[in-house]
Amino acid sequence: MSDTRKQPIDFMGVRKIASVVSIALIVVSIALLATRGLNLGMDFTGGTSVELEYQEAPVLDDIRNQLTDAGYSNFVVQNFGADTTVLIRMRESGNDKLGREVVGALTSGGAELELVSSEFVGSQVGEELREDSGLGLLLALAVVLIYVGMRFQFKFGIASVLPLAHDVIIVLGVFALFQWTFDLSVLAALLAVIGYSLNDTIVVADRIRENFRKMREGDSWHIINESIHQTISRTINTSGTTLVVLLALYFFGGEAINNFSLALMIGVVVGTYSSIYVSANMLMVLNISREDLMVPAKEGVAGEEEEEQPPEWLNRM
Numbered sequence: 001m002s003d004t005r006k007q008p009i010d011f012m013g014v015r016k017i018a019s020v021v022s023i024a025l026i027v028v029s030i031a032l033l034a035t036r037g038l039n040l041g042m043d044f045t046g047g048t049s050v051e052l053e054y055q056e057a058p059v060l061d062d063i064r065n066q067l068t069d070a071g072y073s074n075f076v077v078q079n080f081g082a083d084t085t086v087l088i089r090m091r092e093s094g095n096d097k098l099g100r101e102v103v104g105a106l107t108s109g110g111a112e113l114e115l116v117s118s119e120f121v122g123s124q125v126g127e128e129l130r131e132d133s134g135l136g137l138l139l140a141l142a143v144v145l146i147y148v149g150m151r152f153q154f155k156f157g158i159a160s161v162l163p164l165a166h167d168v169i170i171v172l173g174v175f176a177l178f179q180w181t182f183d184l185s186v187l188a189a190l191l192a193v194i195g196y197s198l199n200d201t202i203v204v205a206d207r208i209r210e211n212f213r214k215m216r217e218g219d220s221w222h223i224i225n226e227s228i229h230q231t232i233s234r235t236i237n238t239s240g241t242t243l244v245v246l247l248a249l250y251f252f253g254g255e256a257i258n259n260f261s262l263a264l265m266i267g268v269v270v271g272t273y274s275s276i277y278v279s280a281n282m283l284m285v286l287n288i289s290r291e292d293l294m295v296p297a298k299e300g301v302a303g304e305e306e307e308e309q310p311p312e313w314l315n316r317m
Helices: 011-035 060-069 098-107 123-151 154-178 184-214 220-252 255-285
Strands: 047-054 075-080 082-090 113-121
Touching (some): 060 082, 075 255, 082 098, 098 113, 123 184, 220 255
Antiparallel strands (some): 047 082
């Protein structure tokens, strides 16, 4: 008997505990979103963008400290193109003097720089962007439901979309809890989390479908447990290597992508958990069975299900 039959971990044996944990996390996340809300960045709320050109490449942390000492808050400082070009995004209302005031605060320490541009982004643009981003997330989930439903079976579609919604809500809840800035980079990370979690879920779903057709003994509990056991090493290895890259981005990528990296790290951890427990758990709740996955036999062909035949050209090889 192969090692895959040993099943040292009874994944489905703790599915009720996993259900309680997932429901609790979702309820807490929704409560945080309702009470604390997201700390929306300038992309969604509007603000002023100030572009500066230095004579020599500045230290961004020094610029942040100078702005803080000058009384400014809720700003983002990053390089823009070249090392000598700095982009400062601030929530202060746009006015003709703001750019010059920022230059004055930064030149007080003796730095040589000039103001390239100072532009104001209105809140109306941010509101439209916020609405469009929400619709984009909903559209992504709807497309996933249709794709998985056609690729596998409708029950698999439901069991794939619910974990994705589960992952997105929990990531948003964490950002609401710690009041980390939610901007376009975090929105991009959420879409990446959907893709990553879906890929993980599809791998598990494909093995479950394959085992339902191959294994002639065992109930749904046993088959799903066996499928998870066969794919768990791949899931852990993929998540582990992804987290290593994200940790490198977080520590060495700079402030501009810190929140992007954080959102992805949380999403990878939660997505790995949901692909093992939430998705498989939903299949158990929906009573997935062999009958749901049987290939209809052609007319005049006897048998429980039709075996998939290789193409004719392959038989000639």
